[in-house]
Amino acid sequence: MDTYFFIRTSWRSxxxxxxxxxxxxxxxxxxxxxxxxxxxxxxxxxxxxxxxIELGKQLYFDPRISLSxxxxxxxxxMVQSNGSDNLPLSFGVFGRVDVPRNTPTVYNAAFNTVxxxxxxxxSLEEQAKGPxxxxxxxxxxxxxxxxxxxxxxxxxxxxxxxxxxxxxPITFDHAAEAIASFERTLVTPDSPxxxxxxxxxxxxxxxxxxGLKLFNSVGCGTCHAGPMFDNPGLPMGQGFYxxxxxxxxxxxxxxxxxxxxxxxxxxxxNVTHKDADKERFRVPGLRNVALTAPYFNYGTVPSxxxxxxxxxxxxxxxxxxxxxxxxxxxxxxxLTGKFPxxxxxxxxxxxxxxxxxxxxxxAKEMQKK
Numbered sequence: 183m184d185t186y187f188f189i190r191t192s193w194r195s196x197x198x199x200x201x202x203x204x205x206x207x208x209x210x211x212x213x214x215x216x217x218x219x220x221x222x223x224x225x226x227x228x229x230x231x232x233x234x235i236e237l238g239k240q241l242y243f244d245p246r247i248s249l250s251x252x253x254x255x256x257x258x259x260m261v262q263s264n265g266s267d268n269l270p271l272s273f274g275v276f277g278r279v280d281v282p283r284n285t286p287t288v289y290n291a292a293f294n295t296v297x298x299x300x301x302x303x304x305s306l307e308e309q310a311k312g313p314x315x316x317x318x319x320x321x322x323x324x325x326x327x328x329x330x331x332x333x334x335x336x337x338x339x340x341x342x343x344x345x346x347x348x349x350x351p352i353t354f355d356h357a358a359e360a361i362a363s364f365e366r367t368l369v370t371p372d373s374p375x376x377x378x379x380x381x382x383x384x385x386x387x388x389x390x391x392x393g394l395k396l397f398n399s400v401g402c403g404t405c406h407a408g409p410m411f412d413n414p415g416l417p418m419g420q421g422f423y424x425x426x427x428x429x430x431x432x433x434x435x436x437x438x439x440x441x442x443x444x445x446x447x448x449x450x451x452n453v454t455h456k457d458a459d460k461e462r463f464r465v466p467g468l469r470n471v472a473l474t475a476p477y478f479n480y481g482t483v484p485s486x487x488x489x490x491x492x493x494x495x496x497x498x499x500x501x502x503x504x505x506x507x508x509x510x511x512x513x514x515x516x517l518t519g520k521f522p523x524x525x526x527x528x529x530x531x532x533x534x535x536x537x538x539x540x541x542x543x544x545a546k547e548m549q550k551k
Contacts, residue, residue: 217379218371218519219409222292223418228307228359230366234345238364240527241357246335247314247328249321250275250545251538255313255361258285261368261524264473265289270481275321276545282447284481289521290469292366293410299479301421301464302453306362311354325354332357334537337530370470370519378516386516393513396506401498411468411517423450423462426478427496434495442482442492449479472515486511 224230241247242261245254258272258280259265265287272280283299291297297309313319314328322328332338332352342351345360375394377385386394397403405424407414413422427444429435439445450459463479476482477489490510494500502510 217376217409218369218373219293222366222369224366225305225307225418228362230363231345233341234360234363235367236364236527237341237345238360238362239524240341240529241361242364243527244529246529246537247320247322247331247357248275249323250541253320255288255310255320258313258319259288261288264470264521265291265368266474268475270476272319274316274319276549278318280316280318283479284476286466287470287474288365289368289370290410290467292369293412293467294464295413295416295418296421296464299463299466300450300453301423304419306365307355307358310358310361310365328354328357331537334535335530335532341530367522368524370521373469373519374516375513376519387512389509390512390516393509393511394516396509397513400494400500400502400506402493402510405465405497406468412465421450422465423459424465424497425460425462427461427492429496429499432495432499434501435492435499438492438495442478442480444478444480444482444492444496447479468514468517470518472511472518486514490514 242255245252245257248254253275256262258267258274260267266285270284271282272285274280286299291309292306294306297303297306298312303309303312311325314322315324322331329352332342338352342356345351346353346356374385374390378391397406403411405422406412416422426449427435427439430439430445445461447463448460450462450464451457453459472486475486475489476484477486478492483489483492487507490507491502494502
């Protein structure tokens with residue numbers, strides 16, 4: 183597992199960061215314990231610089247590193263919205279449906295101790311490679327194919343050389359490192375909850391305050407713990423997993439399982455092949471959860487109110503009243519933070535030439551699979 187250090191910075195001022203050699207100087211954020219972290223974890227072997235962040239943003243938005251030339255990271259993880267696409271299942275190259283899991287938000291993914299629903303990636307760098315090489319998502323056949331495309335785009339030569347140096351600066355690893363660096367700027371602090379725990383007792387409506395108490399008293403906070411409400415404080419690279427649904431035989435849960443098809447995904451088992459990991463998934467964070475419907479790895483639950491009821495029945499074996507549901511939902515709405523302003527990058531061009539001239543042939547090959 184990579185060694186991580188922590189950057190302390192004002193989230194709204196990435197463009198004004200001051201770098202001195204290998205060090206990073208920035209204004210600290212005075213935030214109390216339990217609220218939004220004042221730091222973002224950064225692996226020591228991938229330090230952040232403005233140039234690397236900008237390169238990563240270009241790559242994040244560049245559809246040319248997909249097989250069809252039409253799908254970028256942003257296609258499913260839309261930073262101009264909430265970091266997801268609000269679809270039950272996403273669409274990849276040539277219109278393929280990305281089964282079986284719902285797309286999680288990229289916002290605050292920098293704080294995930296592992297990535298993907300099944301935790302198969304231990305870092306953002308590792309995660310960034312997955313969709314690009316996934317045959318349904320971005321569809322590139324291998325890492326070398328990605329490198330070949332990037333090397334055909336003249337503007338990237340100078341940028342990769344500036345950021346990474348060396349004889350062959352354009353590599354798949356470097357591309358993933360740049361994308362991960364950009365993703366670490368996608369954080370959403372200063373929610374009503376954060377202001378509340380920092381002393382502004384009017385930041386959360388009384389209904390939301392009741393919901394916060396109920397959230398903890400009924401047991402939600404047992405798993406949805408910590409600043410991101412996703413784990414009790416595990417280190418980077420170590421995932422926190424729970425079975426879902428945990429109580430499928432509960433009468434109330436059984437109805438939800440049938441109604442929303444909450445079965446069939448083996449989850450973490452597909453990574454470890456251990457029976458104990460069947461239907462176990464990384465506990466997702468709850469920051470901005472009010473904006474990221476539909477819910478759960480299946481993407482079949484359409485509203486936050488219904489998701490709260492499902493969790494109560496299927497994880498806690500409890501049935502909430504309408505008032506209790508309203509209170510918890512009010513609290514969860516208070517976890518919506520302030521999104522950074524992300525400007526669209528200008529992508530480097532290919533003067534007097536183009537890429538992806540064999541799209542029709544590729545589409546035919548994809549249809550055979």
